[in-house]
Amino acid sequence: MTEAIVYERIGDIAVLAAQNPPVNALGIDVRRGLLAGIERAETEGARAVLIYGEGRTYFAGADIREFGKPMEEPGLPDLCNRIEAAKLIVVSALHGTALGGGLEVALSSHYRIAVPGAKMGLPEVHLGIIPGAGGTQRLPRVAGTEAALEMITTGRHVAATEAFDKGVIDRIAEGNPREVGLAYTQELLEQNAPRRPICDMPAPEPVDFDATYERVLARGRGQLSPAIAVRAVQAACEAPSFLDGVRQERELFMKLMQSDQRQGLIHAFFSERAVSKLPELADVTPRDIAAMGVIGGGTMGAGIATAALMAGLSVVLIERDEAASVAARERIEGNLKGALKRGKISQSHFDAILNEALELATNYAALSQVDLVVEAVFEDMDVKRDVFAALDEHCKPGAILASNTSYLDINDIAAATRRPSDVIGLHFFSPAHVMKLLEVVVADQTAPDVVATGFALGKRLKKTSVRSGVCDGFIGNRIMNSYRKAADYMVLDGASPYQIDRVMTGFGFAMGPFAVADLAGLDIGWAARKRRAPTLDPRERVVHFSDMLCEGGDFGQKTGRGFYVYEEGKRGGTPNPQVAEYIERDQRDQGVTPQVFANDEVLRRYMCAMVNEAAKVVGEGIARRPLDVDMVLLFGYGFPRFWGGPLKWADLQGLDSILKDIRRYAKEDAFFWQPAPLLEQLVAEGRSFDDLNKEAR
Structure with missing residues (x-):
């Protein structure tokens, strides 16, 4: 087995090369290897240490396999302090990404050099925590308080040029990180450069931290970790010493580690990665998709076409007449201009998409060679059945026929064709070129490779794809219909x-x-x-x-x-x-x-309606796992990510208390507040929705 950190001596320089693919995560073997390498270099009389990562990146962050587990020694805070206290010069050479703990290791080094394409950041707030290994104390000392606050509270990744301008790194140089790092370290030795620990630098200048805290809390709509990060940076400015600031950072870090929001964000992190991985598709090969058809060029159809075009697919868009085709092209062009303005595509790419990849037509015959077609026409069953009958006649054998319907029965739509196994629901959310959610709706006769193709397309379009069974509204709109009814009933009452x-x-x-x-x-x-x-x-x-x-x-x-x-x-x-x-x-x-309804009662009824319907959706098999529901509500309906989703929220509140309230509400309206059988079962068995997620893995 390859060592996680390989030690090599080149003249006066001890080289510590990380070899922990794919992203050189800072797991226990890497931490032990770094500590041992620093101690060996000191013992053997080296004058400098170079730390860099083999493969595609420097340390890209923590090891996700250790999330939720006690950290084995050496912990990252102690390791960073030990690197900084080394008796020789420590240099980090960055490439790829230096994120979270990776950037904290780099900041504990005395000098930092990066290749032009490197990116770095402290994204811990997205996991409901703050940097916990000195990042909130060291970054403000080199970048200044305002810049550090912006980076830490947003979790934003910065490019090497911006990092250099902020003082986060000392130099940018072309080349591979090993060569660049060795040359820079040798230059420092020849100049007799001193050790330069950030902990010895003056405390940064303070700002109005109370006002900043309130502003960041409001911006996060109640998420705590960015606002708590403000207090950690405040400690860097106001604590009596660097070590006092580190201790305050650690206290705040541990407080957040125990919070419900941290649990919700960790759940969202892992669920986002698990939701598109379906065991039944593990050995199924998706069909090839190069050309795609779209029926209807309204807001939704134009958004779907835009997403496909930006993913490198050619698109044939069908409209009813020339005037509608012109309007559809204008909508797509407007969408693409937005992408051009944001730097998502170049001018040449913009021109190629509009002039080469996009074809507009008014006849279904133009779809004869597309590999997949999505209809986005009026939400009427007769209209959609007519469309699918026409698609069945004009599309080649093996072409996938998809409906973007929000509510209607995919089985009934498929019955209008002679190839129901090729029919699937692909429910995009508007604007389709922006919204990340895609519900992949599987009808009774949909072929497995068609389902696999739906997920492959979602991945290509950079969507979070969730499998749904067939019912009125599928996962998201069915649940939304329920909690919206709860809101309407409260208004009526x-x-x-x-x-x-x-x-x-x-x-x-x-x-x-x-x-x-x-x-x-x-x-x-x-x-x-x-x-x-x-x-x-x-x-x-x-x-x-x-x-x-x-x-x-x-x-x-x-x-x-x-x-x-x-x-x-x-x-x-x-x-x-x-x-x-x-x-x-x-x-x-x-x-x-x-x-009169108290605010707490409004929230409770709204959320209980959401949870109850979601439990019915899971219990009926429309959603395979509770996490599927959570991801639909997160990515399609604006559910706050720091709660993890409605069913994670329910677990955090306690399912017994949720069921108790639903039964209380049922005394007023027994029909609407019928408890979900799955919810009753879980409470009776003392289990949670997360238990079901674990069983499905």
Whole structure:
């Protein structure tokens, strides 16, 4: 077995080469190897130590296999302090990424050099913690307080040029890290350069830390770790000594390690990596996709086409006539201009996409050679069945036929073709070229290699793909329909829609449910309610105030009025005074006496409705695992990442307390608040949703 750290002596320089592929993670063997290498170099009389990484990177961070486990000695804080205290010069040569603990090791070195393509950062806040090995104390001393605060509280990666400008590294040089590092270390020795431990540098200048704390907390919508990082940097400025600052950093680090938010973010981290790995597809080869068709060039269709084009696929987009084709091309061009402006594509790539990769047509015959086609037409079953019958006639054998439907039965759509095994649901979220979620909806006869192709396409488009079974709304919209009903019922019973929006943004959502409805278009929900109306159970409560808005032509942001009034040039909206009139009318018509809802009660009912429906989705097999639900809500519906997802949140609250509240609410509305059988089972067995995730691995 190859040593994690290989020791080599070249003249007066002891070289410590990390060989822990794929990313030279700072696991126990690497930490022990670095410590042993420093001690050996001192014992053998070397004058300098060079630390670098073999392979594609310097130390890219902690070893994820150690997450959640006690750290074996030497811990990273002690190792960094020992490197910094070395009696000889220590130099780090950076390439690839130096992230988290990797950058902390580099900062504990006395000098740092990087190749031009290197990136570095302290992204710990994304895991619900802060740098815990001196990063919040050393970085401000070299980069300054403001720059360090920005890097640490955002977790942003910085390029070598920016790192040099900030003083994080001392030099940038072309070449491989070994050669660059050796040359720089030799130069330092020839100059008799002194040891330069950051711990001996003056404390950085303070800023208004209280104001910064409040600003960062507000920006994170309740996430604690970035705000706590502000206090750690404050210790670098105000603690009596460097060691006192390190001790304060460690105390804050350990506090966050025990927090629910850290558990939620760790769950999100691992679930994001697990969600697209399905055991049943392990040995299934996806079909090749080079050319893709899109039916419909509206906002959704243009977004899907944009995502495919930017992923290197050629696209044939079908519209009903020339005028619609021109409008579709303009939408795609607008999307691509945004990517061009952000530096995602070059001007030459932009030109090639529009002039070579994109074809617009008005006849299905143009799809004869595409490998996969996605329809994004009006959400009507008859319309979609007509589309799929036409696709069945014109697409080549083996072409995959996909629907972007948000709610409709994929089995019924597949029945319109002679090749139901080639039919699948690919539910994108708008704007499709931006939103990361893709629900891969598997119908009864969908072939395994078609499912595998759906996931392969999602990966190519840089989406987080989640498998869903067939039901009304699939995973995400089915659950959203339930918690939106809970919100509507609270409004009918006396809560304000604006109170509910405030409570949910306070919980961590970017927008509340009524603001989201305005953004999506109230007419969409109105159409769905009318579609479901003939099949409603007579026991179901029905609210009408949203329909009243739509009947008056108020569809949200697209019409300038919905639950909020939107003025040209102003960000956001103000409450629409007509809404209160509609709610009062609805209450009178239904004989409802309004009650007062405390904010805590609003949050609890909203979340219990979400969890209960999610448990039904998992129990019925629509979602295979609880983590599938969590990833859908995180990436498609704005659920705050630091809670990990609704079912992780439920585990953290305690499933017994969730079930107890649902049963209490059922005394008011037994039909809506029917407890999920899976939730009842887990409580009875003393198990959690996370237990089900572990069993599915």
